[in-house]
Amino acid sequence: MMFIFVAAGLLVGSFLNVVLTRLETEESFVSGRSRCDSCRETIRWYDNIPVLSHIVLRGKCRYCGVAISRRHLIMELSTAAMFALAGAVFPAASTLSTALGLIFVLGMIGVLAVVFVHDLMHMEIPVSVLVFGIVWTVVSLFLIWISASPAEPFFSSRLWEGIIGGAIAFLLFYSLVFFSDETWMGMGDAWLALILGLALGWKLLLPALTLAFGSGAVVGIVLIVLGRKGLQSRIPFGPFLAGSVIVMLIFGTIIGNAFGYFLI
Numbered sequence: 001m002m003f004i005f006v007a008a009g010l011l012v013g014s015f016l017n018v019v020l021t022r023l024e025t026e027e028s029f030v031s032g033r034s035r036c037d038s039c040r041e042t043i044r045w046y047d048n049i050p051v052l053s054h055i056v057l058r059g060k061c062r063y064c065g066v067a068i069s070r071r072h073l074i075m076e077l078s079t080a081a082m083f084a085l086a087g088a089v090f091p092a093a094s095t096l097s098t099a100l101g102l103i104f105v106l107g108m109i110g111v112l113a114v115v116f117v118h119d120l121m122h123m124e125i126p127v128s129v130l131v132f133g134i135v136w137t138v139v140s141l142f143l144i145w146i147s148a149s150p151a152e153p154f155f156s157s158r159l160w161e162g163i164i165g166g167a168i169a170f171l172l173f174y175s176l177v178f179f180s181d182e183t184w185m186g187m188g189d190a191w192l193a194l195i196l197g198l199a200l201g202w203k204l205l206l207p208a209l210t211l212a213f214g215s216g217a218v219v220g221i222v223l224i225v226l227g228r229k230g231l232q233s234r235i236p237f238g239p240f241l242a243g244s245v246i247v248m249l250i251f252g253t254i255i256g257n258a259f260g261y262f263l264i
Helices: 002-025 052-056 070-089 096-122 127-147 158-180 187-200 202-225 238-263
Strands: none
Touching: 002 070, 002 096, 002 127, 052 070, 070 096, 070 238, 096 127, 096 187, 096 238, 127 158, 127 187, 158 187, 158 202, 187 202, 187 238, 202 238
């Protein structure tokens, strides 16, 4: 089973590279096969095998010899690692509800990985990815709720917890955006916070935000100490939000219990 998760992660990671490239070039997602960014030659299927093709081609385009961005290899390997972790941590998909839950988490990993990389590279969170993430989350949680056996009351369901968590997170970040005139946070961060709350629910909201703000503060301090950033420099917060959601989706129960223990 672990091989299946790794293989699926490599394939999804390769697809996410295409998504990132077409977001950067503003191409349609149905505009045809992938091309080399330099010479625009169509990439053949045997040069598009995750990881293996990168090794065989020594990280260069077969046609023009220009180096292929290492981002492609990193995305494929990291997505495979996250899929493997999710497969190892989650219980066996013995029921429809648990199977849908695992599919939901794997899909969210893909969405958040795109947000992480794009915001890190361009200081911008694509609206299309945010919309897809919101729809994916709401539809997935709804399907998980109606497939639960025995039937679960709506107001004690994971979907209701997500609605409450999403509303709280969005209002919090929207307040930061509004009162700072988008100097502290951008609207993209507010919509990403909505996804965070929907995906995790209000019970995991505080540990998730603590992880996001804490990791952001540590990285910011390190960059200032190293001279890479100044006190007035802007650092994208989307990667920290997206990263915290991924961590909480996989290890949420463990982290939530530990967080509650320390609060007590």
